[in-house]
Amino acid sequence: MTDIFISYASEDRAKAKALAEALGRQNWSVWWDRHIPPGRSFDQVIEEALNSARCIIVLWSRKAVLSDWVKTEAAEGLRRKLLVPALLEEVKIPLEFRRIQAADLSDWSERPSNPGFDALVTAIAAILGAGVSTTIESSGKPLLPGSPLVPSTPSQSQQGWHGELIATGWSLRKMRVYLSHDTHLVEFSLTKPMGIQIVKVDDIFVVQAGGPVAWPGTYEFQIADGDQRYPATIESEQPIWPYKIRPCRLTVAGRLVYSE
Numbered sequence: 001m002t003d004i005f006i007s008y009a010s011e012d013r014a015k016a017k018a019l020a021e022a023l024g025r026q027n028w029s030v031w032w033d034r035h036i037p038p039g040r041s042f043d044q045v046i047e048e049a050l051n052s053a054r055c056i057i058v059l060w061s062r063k064a065v066l067s068d069w070v071k072t073e074a075a076e077g078l079r080r081k082l083l084v085p086a087l088l089e090e091v092k093i094p095l096e097f098r099r100i101q102a103a104d105l106s107d108w109s110e111r112p113s114n115p116g117f118d119a120l121v122t123a124i125a126a127i128l129g130a131g132v133s134t135t136i137e138s139s140g141k142p143l144l145p146g147s148p149l150v151p152s153t154p155s156q157s158q159q160g161w162h163g164e165l166i167a168t169g170w171s172l173r174k175m176r177v178y179l180s181h182d183t184h185l186v187e188f189s190l191t192k193p194m195g196i197q198i199v200k201v202d203d204i205f206v207v208q209a210g211g212p213v214a215w216p217g218t219y220e221f222q223i224a225d226g227d228q229r230y231p232a233t234i235e236s237e238q239p240i241w242p243y244k245i246r247p248c249r250l251t252v253a254g255r256l257v258y259s260e
Helices: 010-024 042-052 068-079 115-128
Strands: 002-007 053-060 083-087 162-169 172-178 183-190 197-201 204-209 218-225 228-236 248-252 255-259
Touching: 002 010, 002 042, 002 068, 010 053, 010 115, 042 053, 042 068, 053 068, 053 115, 068 083, 083 115, 115 204, 172 248, 172 255, 183 218, 183 228, 197 218, 204 218
Parallel strands: 002 053, 053 083, 162 255
Antiparallel strands: 162 172, 172 183, 183 197, 197 204, 218 228, 228 248, 248 255
16 A cells, blocks of 8 residues: 555656655655556556555646546545645646645745645645644744654643634634644634635644535644644534634643633
8 A cells, every 4th residue: 555646747757756755755655656567557557556545646737737647546536535736837727626725836846844845745644644744833843754642641841831812703713822832823714615624733734624514523633842743633513604613622632722
């Protein structure tokens, strides 16, 4: 089984290779090189790789939006709810895939930290359940791949953890969260008119789910404090009216840091 399958147009092979190597440095296995062994058919090999992947990335470009192969692979990712789209350049994504937020890699040049690349890694981690191994924190200290989660029992250093509401509305809650080492902005919002629920940490997407009818109620992600990562949860009740957020609770490592 492979962690990540990268779908791309042949003209974007160099970009796909660079991305595969960058994701490999996150300790994920990546299938991207479409080498077909003797005696095998192209569609056979692709199908096997797709079926074994736990996350499907599609690199959208001017050539990719015209490729039937790329659109077929994207459709499989969408069907299995494993799709993570990324933009290599500013293009109009095919209609059926537009409702999923795409990471912007148009200005990514293999730098260690880039907002679009960080957003992509965060989305992949959410699907793979592997946590976030990018720089989603305010201290400037990088998170190390594979660094352990901290037990949910609050320690003495966690006693001062708290959050404060800094923006609110029918479809928005924005909180400033104070931990032992770092301060984060956590945003919980609904998009209109689709009614997609989104959680962002420091303007990076960490959770995206459902619509007002399929409100999940609980959103799980991870947040950094110094060189540690902690499990975090936002809980919210089913809204009475569409596009209206009900009172919510934010916990970090099992400790309640904000409640309405």
